[in-house]
Amino acid sequence: MKEIESTLQNKGIRPTAMRMLIYKFMAEKNSAQGLSDLELAFTKADRTTVYRTLKTFEEKGVVHQIDDGTGVLKYALCEPGCRCDIERDLHLHFHCNACDKTICLTEHKIPHINLPDGFIAEDANLVVKGICDSCSTY
Amino acid sequence: MKEIESTLQNKGIRPTAMRMLIYKFMAEKNSAQGLSDLELAFTKADRTTVYRTLKTFEEKGVVHQIDDGTGVLKYALCEPGCRCDIERDLHLHFHCNACDKTICLTEHKIPHINLPDGFIAEDANLVVKGICDSCSTY
DNA sequence: ATTAAAATGCACTTCTGTTGCACGGCTTTT
DNA sequence: AAAAGCCGTGCAACAGAAGTGCATTTTAAT
Ligand SMILES: [Mn+2]
Ligand SMILES: [Mn+2]
Ligand SMILES: [Zn+2]
Ligand SMILES: [Zn+2]
Numbered sequence: 001m002k003e004i005e006s007t008l009q010n011k012g013i014r015p016t017a018m019r020m021l022i023y024k025f026m027a028e029k030n031s032a033q034g035l036s037d038l039e040l041a042f043t044k045a046d047r048t049t050v051y052r053t054l055k056t057f058e059e060k061g062v063v064h065q066i067d068d069g070t071g072v073l074k075y076a077l078c079e080p081g082c083r084c085d086i087e088r089d090l091h092l093h094f095h096c097n098a099c100d101k102t103i104c105l106t107e108h109k110i111p112h113i114n115l116p117d118g119f120i121a122e123d124a125n126l127v128v129k130g131i132c133d134s135c136s137t138y
Numbered sequence: 139m140k141e142i143e144s145t146l147q148n149k150g151i152r153p154t155a156m157r158m159l160i161y162k163f164m165a166e167k168n169s170a171q172g173l174s175d176l177e178l179a180f181t182k183a184d185r186t187t188v189y190r191t192l193k194t195f196e197e198k199g200v201v202h203q204i205d206d207g208t209g210v211l212k213y214a215l216c217e218p219g220c221r222c223d224i225e226r227d228l229h230l231h232f233h234c235n236a237c238d239k240t241i242c243l244t245e246h247k248i249p250h251i252n253l254p255d256g257f258i259a260e261d262a263n264l265v266v267k268g269i270c271d272s273c274s275t276y
Numbered sequence: 277a278t279t280a281a282a283a284t285g286c287a288c289t290t291c292t293g294t295t296g297c298a299c300g301g302c303t304t305t306t
Numbered sequence: 307a308a309a310a311g312c313c314g315t316g317c318a319a320c321a322g323a324a325g326t327g328c329a330t331t332t333t334a335a336t
Contacts, residue, residue, distance in 0.1 A: 046285045067207045069263055111249055118271025125207055126264045133256025184316045
């Protein structure tokens with residue numbers, strides 16, 4: 001818990017109790033979390049607090065936002081050493097149609113995409129849907 | 139207009155006046171349209187009618203849905219001969235950060251993605267954001 | 277202890293997508 | 307042609323998620 005505190009401080013975030021709890025919660029999960037997931041996990045806290053905590057985390061490069069196409073935004077902790085506050089890390093995201101979890105495949109970078117003349121790429125989002133390893137090994 | 143009528147009939151859709159107008163409108167646009175775009179273009183028609191028309195078109199493989207990450211779902215006509223009603227055509231979508239338009243790059247298929255062991259791909263969505271050709275040639 | 281700044285909680289709003297139900301026209305059957 | 311039924315349309319209301327304004331509490335600095 002002490003190391004969470006210093007992690008947040010290193011990122012320029014004041015380590016309140018709530019923020020450390022949310023960080024801890026997300027660190028223990030291996031899948032991306034939506035606002036309602038966190039809201040459900042911390043019934044004592046207000047939705048707005050969780051919401052603004054995520055926004056703060058995002059600004060400071062602690063988490064990155066994921067649009068997996070389900071209609072609800074997900075968040076996941078950034079890899080240690082990533083500079084998500086400067087430029088997005090273009091890795092692949094996988095959404096399991098069975099367990100409905102979304103996970104980061106940080107080792108799988110989005111391949112370079114050839115575009116028609118005149119098109120300039122600035123960002124990319126690649127989401128693969130299917131069956132995850134946990135669900136395929138029944 | 140007669141050929142729109144037969145196009146719809148060939149897809150198993152009864153060609154009402156409203157449906158033909160919506161089809162025509164989308165055929166004239168070169169970018170994907172959101173529900174509110176159509177709602178704005180056809181102020182005489184109800185939002186629900188447009189909504190259900192899009193759903194019908196989608197089921198019958200006339201249009202395909204696009205999640206470009208803006209938070210609003212877009213729709214675009216399918217290519218002639220595509221079987222979107224059976225299996226999605228996995229082409230690239232481009233969203234311009236300048237003009238805010240989203241277009242289909244139907245010639246640019248999503249490359250095959252290597253996944254870790256146990257992961258099974260069923261679908262994929264690739265959206266590239268940046269500056270489109272119209273906006274980059276000022 | 278005082279004080280200022282930042283974080284939290286509550287209420288409310290906005291936006292998008294979706295559904296229930298009733299009306300009316302078009303199509304099919306008798 | 308008349309009757310019956312299906313289907314498209316419109317109105318209203320709902321649901322879920324994201325975001326904002328403001329008062330209150332907590333935190334950190336003096
Ligand atoms: Mn990720
Ligand atoms: Mn497309
Ligand atoms: Zn799974
Ligand atoms: Zn553009």
